[in-house]
């Protein structure tokens with residue numbers, strides 16, 4: 001058995017149980033997890049240890065919509081340390097109504113291979 | 128007065144009402160969905176974060192996406208909807224009095240009613256914080272609406288009272304929008320929201336969570352200038368000398384939700400003081416025959432998936448009730464809350480239980496690990512379920528097989544630790 005060089009307790013957020021998963025890195029480079037109750041927790045904790053990612057949800061300003069904003073999300077999780085940079089990028093954009101749920105509003109944001117998509121339908125304002 | 132006739136009138140177009148409308152329609156009855164807002168979806172259009180839908184769609188959706196899927200189905204079925212229409216009164220004969228701009232007062236005469244009005248937020252008045260009355264105090268849900276729907280930032284420097292989910296979610300949202308969230312203050316020794324929200328909304332952004340603390344004073348003349356926070360003892364009494372001041376311009380209150388039942392009372396629906404929602408039987412029927420209830424109007428849910436599945440079941444039952452496919456017996460046994468059970472729903476069960484099992488929703492009063500949830504009749508154990516974690520913030524759902532309910536006596540539910548250790 002190789003020696004542990006680093007370890008971290010990660011709270012799994014996969015379900016309300018909130019298992020405390022201990023992720024350890026061994027001298028030989030292996031990474032192992034313990035304390036999870038299902039496979040999701042193991043995958044999550046190891047991913048979280050190596051490369052923490054989050055789904056970003058926010059809003060984009062809409063031109064001529066029945067509401068001033070459209071709620072949006074990243075279609076995939078983004079690196080956690082890129083969230084604020086993405087927020088800045090999103091703040092500079094305005095999109096015209098009508099919009100359909102799932103429409104890609106920003107393609108490949110910051111070159112991260114992640115799209116920002118609409119979370120709902122939004123009709124245009126009838127003047 | 129213009130009069131509408133329908134089989135089932137559903138009051139409230141949130142996920143509970145939408146799911147109930149779809150399932151009642153699929154069970155072959157006419158439905159009318161009445162909503163006071165200008166669009167359907169209830170609270171969901173403002174809940175732009177993800178975390179909805181894992182239970183039903185096995186996908187993590189945002190609130191608007193979850194709502195849109197149900198709205199699309201309602202549109203596909205062409206279910207009649209009345210928007211911008213506020214229900215004012217339900218008469219004991221089940222006639223509904225409502226108003227809207229185009230028609231004025233209207234009367235709806237249904238054969239059955241499904242209450243799906245959701246809940247409202249507790250306010251400063253409900254929790255009595257002393258101090259001045261400056262501008263800059265909002266409930267967390269109102270702030271959520273301002274930021275996510277109307278595009279308005281309510282302030283720059285925030286303190287949030289209460290670690291409920293809405294408060295924690297707003298802490299992250301405001302931080303991402305460039306505001307500073309100084310702290311989240313919680314009187315209990317644990318967070319009152321989901322662990323997932325503590326990790327992703329507070330820990331991720333280094334926002335401090337002060338447990339066993341409360342706000343003892345709000346300072347500021349025209350606008351909030353600061354709040355004084357104090358540690359509390361086991362009796363929630365502030366501990367002298369532990370006061371800290373936080374400079375802020377806005378205070379958000381995330382101190383809980385209350386089922387919206389003013390309307391239910393007008394119909395003579397009996398409420399449970401523990402849930403503050405209607406007392407129901409296992410058919411989601413209230414004490415008034417033909418009036419059913421589901422979703423947050425019944426009890427405050429943490430997961431929208433439960434709300435929607437309650438709605439689906441209630442729609443089916445109400446439709447089958449009208450078509451006389453199911454008959455609801457008048458004999459019930461009561462569910463009693465024993466050790467560490469805060470509430471249980473339904474409060475009454477019929478001996479001729481619907482389907483093969485009856486689903487019970489309950490919350491514990493205090494967090495405990497490794498416990499059995501015991502169902503007992505006359506001190507005899509009829510069913511037990513092991514739970515590794517029982518937390519007040521996470522509703523427990525237990526399906527009791529139908530044969531276990533065919534009894535004539537009340538059922539006691541209690542939480543019992545698996546093994547009591549002498550030391551600890």
Ligand SMILES: Cc1cc2nc3c(=O)[nH]c(=O)nc-3n(C[C@H](O)[C@H](O)[C@H](O)COP(=O)(O)OP(=O)(O)OC[C@H]3O[C@@H](n4cnc5c(N)ncnc54)[C@H](O)[C@@H]3O)c2cc1C
Nearest residue numbers: 139141142143162163169170214244245293422423430431
């Ligand atoms: C801020 C917030 C954040 C949440 N976050 C999550 C989350 O992350 N994940 C999750 O799974 N769940 C979450 N929830 C819970 C979930 O959104 C709710 O459980 C769900 O929306 C409740 O649905 P409902 O249909 O019972 O009530 P609501 O969605 O509140 O809908 C009730 C509807 O009834 C209408 N109404 C009320 N009175 C009348 C009247 N007199 N006449 C006509 N119409 C009326 C209202 O306008 C409203 O549209 C959150 C809830 C809130 C409040």
Ligand code: SF4
Nearest residue numbers: 012014015018019041
């Ligand atoms: S490990 Fe599995 S059971 Fe534990 S919190 Fe994660 S998803 Fe839930």
